Amino acid sequence: MCRRxxxxxxxxxxxxxxxxxxxxxxxxxxxxxxxxxxxxLALVVAVALGLLARFDNVLVRGTARVFIEFxxxxxxxxxxxxxxxxxxxxxxxxxxxxxGIAALGLNxxxxxxxxxxxxxxSVPQGQWEATTALSLSRTQRMWRIIFPQAWALMIPSxxxxxxxxxxGTAIVSIIAMADLTFMLGKLRQDTDTFFAxxxxxxxxxxxxxxxxxxxxxxxxxxxxxxxxxxxxxxxxSFRSLxxxxxxxxxQ
Numbered sequence: 001m002c003r004r005x006x007x008x009x010x011x012x013x014x015x016x017x018x019x020x021x022x023x024x025x026x027x028x029x030x031x032x033x034x035x036x037x038x039x040x041l042a043l044v045v046a047v048a049l050g051l052l053a054r055f056d057n058v059l060v061r062g063t064a065r066v067f068i069e070f071x072x073x074x075x076x077x078x079x080x081x082x083x084x085x086x087x088x089x090x091x092x093x094x095x096x097x098x099x100g101i102a103a104l105g106l107n108x109x110x111x112x113x114x115x116x117x118x119x120x121x122s123v124p125q126g127q128w129e130a131t132t133a134l135s136l137s138r139t140q141r142m143w144r145i146i147f148p149q150a151w152a153l154m155i156p157s158x159x160x161x162x163x164x165x166x167x168g169t170a171i172v173s174i175i176a177m178a179d180l181t182f183m184l185g186k187l188r189q190d191t192d193t194f195f196a197x198x199x200x201x202x203x204x205x206x207x208x209x210x211x212x213x214x215x216x217x218x219x220x221x222x223x224x225x226x227x228x229x230x231x232x233x234x235x236x237s238f239r240s241l242x243x244x245x246x247x248x249x250x251q
């Protein structure tokens with residue numbers, strides 16, 4: 001009897017999930033927009049601040065450090081509330097989506113700035129000396145020689161920040177944005193807490209895994225352009241051959 005009741009309850013949960021699927025997909029779309037928009041802004045902020053933090057000019061370097069420490073040292077939730085509730089008092093009212101992207105981009109961009117700065121500093125000293133010997137300007141030195149090498153070094157850390165940003169998008173539900181977390185809360189009302197948030201765990205994991213694969217491909221490409229590894233096509237071909245060989249052994 002208990003088993004039959006349990007099966008009925010599970011069937012009801014999946015029926016509710018099927019009915020809520022269009023809304024959940026819409027929520028996933030909002031989450032992806034927040035992730036990609038926030039990540040784009042964060043990358044711009046990270047590169048800009050990471051470069052400014054290396055300037056010899058004390059005023060420029062100090063301004064960058066203050067910005068970095070402020071956004072790293074204050075809560076993302078408070079930043080989101082300030083942009084959404086306080087900024088309109090100064091006559092600037094942004095849509096909820098723009099507020100979410102801005103808060104995520106500024107917060108994670110501050111963390112990314114340290115990644116950019118550290119990666120640039122990790123480029124071997126010989127590379128800096130070579131650019132000086134070639135009489136390159138400061139801009140040419142950075143964008144043609146140093147930054148491409150630093151980019152390959154910083155991608156793994158930026159991947160971690162991207163996944164953290166994806167998970168951080170969940171907080172936008174507190175300003176009534178119908179993102180994935182918001183839709184999971186509505187699903188919980190029609191099912192139960194365990195089922196709804198188990199579905200949420202799976203969906204967030206799938207999104208994070210897809211983003212990780214994309215960043216890994218970017219890392220392979222960046223290293224290949226520096227002559228430090230195989231091309232993405234070669235890597236994929238090798239994995240395909242390895243998978244085929246594994247199937248042959250099993251048979």
